[in-house]
Amino acid sequence: MTLITRRRAARLLLALCAVVTALTTAPVAQAQPEPRTQSPSQAAHLADRLRDHPVHVTDQLPRAVPRALAPDFARLAQRTGVPTYVLVLPSPYSYGDDLLGAVHERLGRDGLYVLVDESEVTAARSFGVRAPAEAAARAARHELPYDAGALRSFERFVDIVTEGAEKAEARAAAATAAYRDGEPEEMYIGPADRRNQSFLTGIALTGVPLSILLLVPYARRRLRAEHPPAGRRKKNRPAAPAPARPLPHRLALPAAALAAAAAIGVCAPLVFDQTRSSASPTPTPADLSARVDRVTAGLAHDPVYQDPESPRRLDAAQLAHLRDRIERFERSEGGGPVFVTLVPHTPQDESAGDEELFSAAVHAALDKDGVYVAADPLSGYIDVFNHGLHLDSYDLLLDLPDAIAYGTEKADEADDHLLAERLDALMTYLDEAPRTEEPSDVGSPAHAPSPTKEHALPPLFATDFWPGLFVGALAALLVWAVVAAAWTTVTRVRRRLGWALIPASPDTAPASPSEAYLRRTARAELRAARSAFEAAPPSPPRTAQDRYEAALLLAGTAGLGDPRTPPVHLLAVTVLARAARAALEGDNGARCCAVNPLHGTAVTRRHVRVSADPDRRRFLPLCALCRDTATAAPGDLHRQFLTLPHPSGTPVRYDEPADGLLSPLSNGYAGLVTKVREGVNTG
Structure with a gap:
């Protein structure tokens, strides 16, 4: 060449x-490079689903997002104004944005792509359209509590998208700032909260009515004892029997207690009106059986079923090797079929996350005995259940090596959890497992929670409502005991310190009251007289009206709040107001005790010593207490005359000087009324 x-x-x-x-x-x-952990088969499968319909709701979340909600998601998606594609898949998906990108690439359609899990919008991306996807997803996630539900989260996301990019960014920033201060308040309560509500309702239903029945009569008796009506009869005077109260008055208190109980019984269900503990609707039987039917159909043709909606953990070579191991085990002595399912198990699936329940359902639907292996592609856990083979079922269920069941640290760090190697080790474990003489079975597992009752709260008048009734009765008794003890203690203290607003009896009326005591007593008696006149008939007795008007005139002139008001004026207001109330109540006594006007209405008149000089005597009206003292110890009576504070610091008797305001008191209330009117007119 x-x-x-x-x-x-x-x-x-x-x-x-x-x-x-x-x-x-x-x-x-x-x-383009493949996104991390996202296999082409997963993205391609989801793209095919969106090609048929723009909303794909998985069949793996029937307890949280049943497939029956797909029309609702589609209706909301139409409001965005741009082509919107929605994927509802179980969490966790650490690379949701990558998954949406891979699905968009395989679908080849521009639009708004949204990924939703069992509770909220987890990722959103816009391709070829103008939509604030990321900001809307962030705002919806932070504005709503975690229990708002997937559909409500997507609805909030759509609302924010329709507001435009500027408002969406503002809402996202505000929601993120608020979220740092604390999560939004939960929208639903749980069974424990409902038990607390029932307990509180039971306490109120018995505690409030019993408290009314116990406290009102007690307070009424104590008030009558501590604040007796002016001029009431003393113990040594025959007391007229108290008139029987009309039947409507006697029934008023029980009626009030019954009305309170009825109001609580009616209002409690209106206040505690929650009926469900979750936003999840009740799934249909078709929703609960959809995934089992799908897996069963796949196992009918292939002993290994990989969930197409989840990241693929076994490649073609690993699948071929696993099938070969399964065939060899099936042909071995004492062996049999092995069915491997690589599907995620979550609390929201048809079996409430129970792999044993899921495998039992697949076994019942497939109607083939064998070893059923549940391998979770998301968590990496492997569970083995024997149905009808010559193997020790409890050994496979309870004594499976941890390296196979849960994996090693190396498996935890691997994206695929080294499922291929661990499933191969499982087949070796099955080959070497001892055979039993009789076929074994794990038995019938417990049933999954009823989807109808799972999120339904118990009735309000149930559970802890009945113990609450008993506690409410005890609480009412305890409140009554505390009130009684406190009332008794306060009464004793204020009597000892001279703080009583109205003297309860001659025994407690001080002989030398302070100016503050006189001022408080005058105010209290004047208020009591005002209340009595407001409740009296339109035309009260003239005597009572004269005394009350005189008390008002003197109170207006003296000024009960003025510290310069003479103590004698305060005493006169007390005497006149008390006498006015006595006249309203039918006691026409014309005089009060001249020794101590605070003792009340006089019961007799007698010549008594008014000083240490036995020859100085006066004909004075006396109350029962002073009358007894004048009889038993006449020489001591002059020491019991009421004394009033004086600027000099030395108390003086109230009736000195003789021409003072109270000088006509010994002759009756009429003279005091005349004296007050003359003093006011003169002033």
Whole structure:
């Protein structure tokens, strides 16, 4: 071959190599790298679902987002104003944005892509359209509590998208700032909260009515004892029997207690009106059986079923190797079929996350005995259940090595949890497992929670409502005991310190009251007289009206709040107001005790000593207490005359000087009324 021919051949060979290299490297340069952990089969499967319908609701979340909600998601998606594609899949998906990108690439349609899990919008991306996807997703996530539900979260997301980019960014920033201060308040209560509500309702239903029945009569008796009507009869005077209260008055208190109980019984269900503990609707039987039917149909043709909605953990070579191991075990002595399901198990699926329940349902639907292996592609856990083979079922269920069941630290760090190697080790474990003489079975597992009752709260008048009734009765007794003890203690203290607003009896009326005591007593008696006149008939007795008007005149002139008001004026207001109330109540006594006007109405008149000089005597009206003292110790009576504070610091008797305001008191209330009117007119 000549040199020229060899050169041409070399050039032709180089050209052919260049062409081959270009053809083999160009696709590599143009192809996009696969997102992390997202296999082409998963994205392709989801793209096919969206190609059929823009909303795909998985069948793996029937307890949280049943497939019956797909029309609601579709209706909301139409409000965005742009093509919207929604994927509802179980969590966790650490690379939700990557998944949406891979699905968009395979679907080849621009629009708003949204990923929703069992509770909220987890990721959103816009491709070729103007929509604030990321801001709307962040705002919806932070504005709503975690128990708002997937559909309500997507609805909030759509509302924010329709507001535009500027408002969406503002809402996202505000929601994020508020979320740092604390999560939004939960929208639903749980069974424990409902028990607390029932307990509180029971306490109120018995505690409030019993408190009314116990406290009102007690307070009425104590008030009557501590604040007796002015001029009431003393113990040594025959008391007229109290008139029987009319029947309506006697029934008023029980009626009030019954009305309170009825009001609580009616209002409690209106206040505690929650009926469900979750936003999740009740799934239909078709929703609960959809995934089992799908897995069963796959196992009918292949002993290994990989969930197409989840990241693929076994490649073609690993699948072929696993199938080969399964076939060899099936042909071995004492062996049998092995069915491997790689599907996620969550509390929101048909079996409430129980792998044993799921495997039992698949076994019942497939109607084939064998070893059923539940391998979770998300958590990496492996569970083994024997149905009808010559193997020790409890050994497989309880004594499976941890390296196979849960994996090692290396498996935890791997994206695929080393499921291929661990399933291969499981097949070796099955090959070496001892055989039993009789076929074994794990038995019938417990049933999954009823979807009808799972999120339904118990009735308000149930559970802890009945103990609450008993506690309410005890609480009413305790409140009555505390009130009684506190009332008794306060009464004793204020009597000892002279703080009583109205003297309860002659025994407690001080002989030398302070100015503050006189001022408080005058105010209290005047208020009591005002209340009595407001409740009296339109035409009260003239005597009572004169005394009350005189008390008002003197109170207006003296000024009960003025510290310069003479103590004698305060005493006169007390005497007149008390006498006015006595007249309203039918006590026509014309005089009060001249020794101590705070003792009340006089019961007799007698010549008594008014000083240490036995020859100084006066004919004075006396109350029962002073009358007894005048009889038993006549020489001590003059020491019991009421004294009033004086600017000099030495108390003086109230009836000094003789021409003072209270000088006519010994002759009756009429003289005091006249004296007050003359003083006011003169002033």
